[in-house]
Amino acid sequence: MDVRGVFIEDTFAEAFGMRGARLVITARNERWAREAASKLTGFATSVIACKCEAAIERELPATDTPDGRPGVAVLFFTMDSDSLGRRLIERIGQTVLTCPTTACFDGLPDLPDRLTTGKAIRTFGDRFQSSKVIGGQRYWRIPVMEGEFLLAETFGMQKKGIGGGNFLILGESADATLEAAEAAVEAISGTSNVILPFPGGIVRSGSKVGASYKGMIASTNDAYCPTLRPITKSALPEGVNSVLEIVLDGLDFDSISRAMRVGITAACRPGIRAISAGNYGGKLGPHHFHLRTIMEGA
Amino acid sequence: MSDWVTLTAREIDGPLVVTQIDPAKIAELSEADIAALPVSRGGRHAALGDFFTVQGERSARVRVVSSTRDIDGFGTGMTGGELEIEGDAGALVGAGMRGGMLRVRGSVGDDAGAAMAGGLLRIDGNAGARLGANTPGAAKGMSGGEIVVLGSAGPEAGARIRRGLIVVGGDAGRDAGRAMIAGSLVVLGSCGEGTGRGSKRGSLVACGTVQVPATYRYACTYQPPHVRMTLLYLVRRHGLVIDAAVIESQFRRYCGDAGDPGKGEILERVPSV
Numbered sequence: 001m002d003v004r005g006v007f008i009e010d011t012f013a014e015a016f017g018m019r020g021a022r023l024v025i026t027a028r029n030e031r032w033a034r035e036a037a038s039k040l041t042g043f044a045t046s047v048i049a050c051k052c053e054a055a056i057e058r059e060l061p062a063t064d065t066p067d068g069r070p071g072v073a074v075l076f077f078t079m080d081s082d083s084l085g086r087r088l089i090e091r092i093g094q095t096v097l098t099c100p101t102t103a104c105f106d107g108l109p110d111l112p113d114r115l116t117t118g119k120a121i122r123t124f125g126d127r128f129q130s131s132k133v134i135g136g137q138r139y140w141r142i143p144v145m146e147g148e149f150l151l152a153e154t155f156g157m158q159k160k161g162i163g164g165g166n167f168l169i170l171g172e173s174a175d176a177t178l179e180a181a182e183a184a185v186e187a188i189s190g191t192s193n194v195i196l197p198f199p200g201g202i203v204r205s206g207s208k209v210g211a212s213y214k215g216m217i218a219s220t221n222d223a224y225c226p227t228l229r230p231i232t233k234s235a236l237p238e239g240v241n242s243v244l245e246i247v248l249d250g251l252d253f254d255s256i257s258r259a260m261r262v263g264i265t266a267a268c269r270p271g272i273r274a275i276s277a278g279n280y281g282g283k284l285g286p287h288h289f290h291l292r293t294i295m296e297g298a
Numbered sequence: 299m300s301d302w303v304t305l306t307a308r309e310i311d312g313p314l315v316v317t318q319i320d321p322a323k324i325a326e327l328s329e330a331d332i333a334a335l336p337v338s339r340g341g342r343h344a345a346l347g348d349f350f351t352v353q354g355e356r357s358a359r360v361r362v363v364s365s366t367r368d369i370d371g372f373g374t375g376m377t378g379g380e381l382e383i384e385g386d387a388g389a390l391v392g393a394g395m396r397g398g399m400l401r402v403r404g405s406v407g408d409d410a411g412a413a414m415a416g417g418l419l420r421i422d423g424n425a426g427a428r429l430g431a432n433t434p435g436a437a438k439g440m441s442g443g444e445i446v447v448l449g450s451a452g453p454e455a456g457a458r459i460r461r462g463l464i465v466v467g468g469d470a471g472r473d474a475g476r477a478m479i480a481g482s483l484v485v486l487g488s489c490g491e492g493t494g495r496g497s498k499r500g501s502l503v504a505c506g507t508v509q510v511p512a513t514y515r516y517a518c519t520y521q522p523p524h525v526r527m528t529l530l531y532l533v534r535r536h537g538l539v540i541d542a543a544v545i546e547s548q549f550r551r552y553c554g555d556a557g558d559p560g561k562g563e564i565l566e567r568v569p570s571v
Contacts, residue, residue: 067527068545103523130499130561132482132524133461135531141524150523 001292006268006275007237008291013166013260014279015287018053018077019084020161020251021115022107024060025096026071034059036099037072040091044076045198048207048218052087053077053163053249055195066105067150073107075195077163077249081113084157088117097121097142097149104149108156108251109137118153158251162287165248165256168206168224168276169267170240176271177242178202184246187266193255194248203245209280221278240273253287261294300354303332307350307364313388314339314349317371321379321398325358358398367407373400376417389426392419393433395443405449409433414462416443420536424449427471430464431457438479440464446536453490456483459500465532475502478562484528486540497555497562503528505544505567514554514564521548522565543570 001008025040027033037056044054057073065071076091078084096104104118122129122140129142131153138153169184171177185201188194196202211219222228223235224243236243246263250256264275277291303324315338324332332355333347346352350362358379362372370388373381378398383391386404393412405423411430429451430440439458450468457473459481466474466483472490475483478500488506495511502508503525529545532538549565 066530067523068530103527132501132528133463134524134528135535139524139527141522147518147520148523150527 001295003265003268003275003295005270006272008264008295009274009276010292011277012279012282012291013164013277013289014282014285015162015164015166015256015289016079016285017287018047018079018161018163018249019081020158020249021076021084021088021155022057022158022251023074023076023088023092023096023155024065024071024105024107025074026060026065026067026069026103026105027099028069028101030059030070032099032101033070033072036096036102037074039095039099041074041197042095047077047079047163051078051083052091053195053197054091055197055201055249057195058190058192067103069103071105075193075249075251077161077195077197079163081115081157081159085115085117088115088155089120092117092151093121093124097124097144097151100146102149104151106137106152106155108158111156111158113157113159114154115157116153117155118151121151122153161249161251162253162256163249164285165250165260165287165289166206166278167246167260167264167267167291168278169244169246169272170224170236170274170276171242171244171272172239173271174242176269177244180267180269180272181244181246183269184263184267187262188246188248188259191255191259191262193251194259195250196246197249198247201246203247206243206245206278209284224276235276237273245278253289257289257294260289260291264291264295299356301357301359303352303354303357303360305332305346305350305352305360305362307362307366307369307385310349310366310368312340313368313370315370316346317374317390318346319360319362319372319374319381320376321358321360321381322377324360325356325379327355329353329355331355365404367405370407372402373398373419376400378417386423391421392417392445395419397443408452411440411443411445411464413438414440414443414445418443419445421445421447421449424468425451425455425466427452427454428457429455429466430459430462431455440481446532446538448538450487455485456481456502459483463528465536465538467538469506475500478502482528484525484532486538486544494562494564495555496557498559499561501525501563501565503549503565503567505547508564508566510552510564510566511555513556514552515556517551517553517563519548519550519568521546522551525549525565546570 041054060071207218365385389407408426432439453471469487473492478497489508
């Protein structure tokens with residue numbers, strides 16, 4: 001199979017089950033909403049070392065937010081329910097509570113599984129906090145030096161989230177590969193229920209499981225490193241001199257599939273030889289995104 | 299099963315007490331059973347069918363047609379479904395209500411939503427005294443749900459409210475929010491004297507004029523995020539017409555009432571210049 005002359009390998013991306021949450025952060029204007037969201041999602045590229053994966057899902061107009069102010073939707077993912085709750089308390093407490101003019105709302109209000117994040121953070125109010133029920137949801141008013149911070153008491157938890165959807169862009173040069181990856185990110189940006197947690201949505205250092213060093217759980221994916229082609233078991237076709245990876249986390253399988261399809265379509269452009277995907281032989285992750293199946297719907 | 303059960307009031311001479319109109323229960327009843335529901339007339343028992351023509355059965359949507367101020371107790375203790383009253387209604391509309399939606403397309407008498415615990419009570423006209431307040435001798439008033447009155451309310455609206463939201467689109471009479479325990483009372487018009495007196499906690503939001511009792515202490519002028527959100531919620535969810543300038547307003551916060559714990563607040567809107 002090929003798309004616009006780019007070969008789509010007969011392989012699949014192997015992904016894992018994760019717990020997910022959506023936060024809606026609003027502020028007086030877009031600048032402060034973005035400021036809080038970017039701090040909140042900082043250093044959250046991979047659970048391997050960051051303990052969570054998070055990124056901005058999309059910006060929201062004032063008409064789409066609970067308090068009628070500009071906002072940003074953020075998706076958060078961890079490997080288990082307990083750590084999702086802890087990460088949210090840490091990060092909201094240190095980045096959204098502290099940011100001028102913000103308020104923080106639950107973006108998954110219909111989900112039955114709830115995290116009592118706001119209930120924990122309310123104690124920052126040192127018994128001066130108070131609650132309000134608006135539209136059936138309880139919110140906490142935490143007095144702060146600026147005025148008041150408004151925070152949802154609970155946040156919905158998606159138990160069927162998926163982390164680690166991915167595809168690899170195999171290009172003839174570093175420039176062509178980066179341009180194709182940027183086009184893929186641009187195409188995926190704003191897709192509901194999906195985030196790209198890595199810098200600019202792109203990974204240059206895809207990893208394999210384990211290492212020759214004792215105790216390391218991940219190391220460079222040597223099979224896809226062009227510089228190692230003659231000295232390792234390379235997976236690179238002839239003419240490929242650079243590889244970039246797009247990693248996707250999402251609230252459900254279909255959303256990730258849709259995002260992969262638009263991303264791969266955008267990445268298939270001159271200077272790209274092939275599109276591949278990272279997997280572990282299908283033995284580790286229960287969710288398999290077969291590239292050719294996904295692209296058949298394109 | 300019908301889409302609606304319609305109760306058309308015949309000419310009623312004198313007060314009538316109807317306390318068994320709970321759409322959740324009417325959903326189980328035949329037309330004959332509905333007509334046999336007990337009502338009270340001058341302290342004597344009678345049947346609903348003696349005063350209303352009943353059309354339809356087994357529906358959780360009930361409409362009352364030609365209602366008047368002489369009929370008390372519509373929706374008392376209502377637990378679910380939808381009750382719509384075309385015309386005015388008397389006292390105790392939705393008193394002790396626990397769920398469902400009750401809409402009156404006219405005005406109502408005293409004690410509407412008294413001791414209400416859940417659901418939505420919407421009154422398109424005015425409400426009498428003690429809207430959402432406690433019943434006589436009871437420590438607590440409304441303990442949950444929402445009351446939205448598009449017109450004005452009489453004295454003691456929200457007295458001893460423990461939880462929930464009361465919204466008065468027009469003016470509120472004297473002693474609004476008296477001895478509030480918690481919850482919110484939002485008055486889009488002006489408030490009468492004695493507003494918020496004796497409150498423990500809770501929020502009294504005054505978008506019009508209010509005479510803040512001397513026992514409240516000024517804290518600051520700011521934009522309370524929960525007020526903005528509540529007003530916007532009323533626009534989006536209940537279709538209230540609230541000027542954007544009101545939603546964007548600053549409010550003066552007063553803490554009180556003096557005494558223990560004194561964690562109540564009156565939020566007085568600062569009119570935009």
